[in-house]
Amino acid sequence: MTALRFRGPVLPDGEVRDLYVVDGRVTYEAVASAELVAEGWIVPGLVDAHCHIGLDANGAVPEDVQEAQALTDRDAGALLLRDCGSAADTSWIHDRDDLPRLIRAGRHIARTRRYIRNYAHEIEPEDLASYVAREAERGDGWVKLVGDWIERDTGDLTPSWPRDALEAAMKAAHDRGARVTAHVFGAHALPDLIGSGIDCIEHGTGLSGDLIDMMAEQGVALVPTVKQLDNFPKYAEAGRDRFPRYADHMEALHASRRETIGAAYDAGVHIYAGTDAGGVLPHGLIGDEVIELATYGLSPEDALGSASWRARTWLGMDDNLAEGTTADFVVYAQNPLDDLGVLKGPGRVVLRGIVVA
Numbered sequence: 089m090t091a092l093r094f095r096g097p098v099l100p101d102g103e104v105r106d107l108y109v110v111d112g113r114v115t116y117e118a119v120a121s122a123e124l125v126a127e128g129w130i131v132p133g134l135v136d137a138h139c140h141i142g143l144d145a146n147g148a149v150p151e152d153v154q155e156a157q158a159l160t161d162r163d164a165g166a167l168l169l170r171d172c173g174s175a176a177d178t179s180w181i182h183d184r185d186d187l188p189r190l191i192r193a194g195r196h197i198a199r200t201r202r203y204i205r206n207y208a209h210e211i212e213p214e215d216l217a218s219y220v221a222r223e224a225e226r227g228d229g230w231v232k233l234v235g236d237w238i239e240r241d242t243g244d245l246t247p248s249w250p251r252d253a254l255e256a257a258m259k260a261a262h263d264r265g266a267r268v269t270a271h272v273f274g275a276h277a278l279p280d281l282i283g284s285g286i287d288c289i290e291h292g293t294g295l296s297g298d299l300i301d302m303m304a305e306q307g308v309a310l311v312p313t314v315k316q317l318d319n320f321p322k323y324a325e326a327g328r329d330r331f332p333r334y335a336d337h338m339e340a341l342h343a344s345r346r347e348t349i350g351a352a353y354d355a356g357v358h359i360y361a362g363t364d365a366g367g368v369l370p371h372g373l374i375g376d377e378v379i380e381l382a383t384y385g386l387s388p389e390d391a392l393g394s395a396s397w398r399a400r401t402w403l404g405m406d407d408n409l410a411e412g413t414t415a416d417f418v419v420y421a422q423n424p425l426d427d428l429g430v431l432k433g434p435g436r437v438v439l440r441g442i443v444v445a
């Protein structure tokens with residue numbers, strides 16, 4: 089029996105412990121023969137709750153590129169990825185012990201001609217529930233909708249789906265044990281999405297007080313992808329000539345983003361870290377996302393927890409680094425709660441009990 093030993097404060101409680109890894113599992117029972125691998129701050133494996141494996145700016149990418157994306161995330165400490173929609177079938181990643189754990193949402197479901205080309209199933213409302221049912225069965229417990237997008241006739245963001253189609257869609261997912269999330273930039277799509285029982289909102293820059301209260305009350309999560317929000321002025325400028333209303337709208341959402349996401353945090357909405365890597369942004373930026381979240385007013389514990397222990401619990405992983413749980417963790421030379429910048433340089437990355445980086 090080979091055993092590995094790690095020593096240091098184990099977050100979130102910070103108690104200094106000798107953590108042993110035996111057969112891929114955590115134990116705190118001393119193993120005399122264990123080799124000391126590293127000392128430092130031990131953090132439950134990081135979570136990127138919104139990324140895209142298998143996508144680039146033009147659509148699906150081949151398996152060697154998917155593999156490189158997953159390895160980049162892993163080496164940054166992201167050991168559990170919630171894939172928020174991919175045009176490629178990445179289910180083969182489940183068979184690779186050296187790649188992060190992956191929770192797939194299947195392929196994005198968007199309204200016809202109202203999303204990035206080559207990404208989504210582009211359909212009309214009468215087909216929404218059947219597509220949701222199909223993606224719920226193909227994925228790993230999540231379905232991803234595009235809740236709003238630019239509509240060419242009005243030249244602005246408008247909701248993609250009517251309320252009755254959304255209600256049927258939520259039922260189709262929930263009946264199959266899947267949760268539903270939606271991309272939403274603006275305000276108008278939110279009341280029907282939240283009102284029809286969605287489980288999570290991505291981006292959420294259009295949230296207002298009453299909707300935030302509804303989210304908190306219903307336990308609807310928010311993954312604000314704060315690094316991605318920095319790109320809104322770029323999207324506004326790219327569309328300004330043809331769609332000036334949209335451009336102004338995106339500028340306004342950008343200007344109020346800190347107030348909006350900060351209000352959700354203050355109201356007790358559960359916030360999780362997601363980089364939105366894969367379409368526009370590169371992989372491997374989970375540390376930067378946590379650092380940016382802290383600038384929105386999250387405490388260091390909440391910012392890091394949103395990318396680690398709290399996110400793992402939300403996504404159904406076993407108890408964080410408790411006796412007998414899976415050995416997925418990252419060791420840092422310094423305390424990341426004193427300086428979140430530490431997250432950009434993991435010391436050791438341990439996945440399924442193997443030191444992978």
Ligand SMILES: [Zn+2]
Nearest residue numbers: 138140172364
């Ligand atoms: Zn995304």
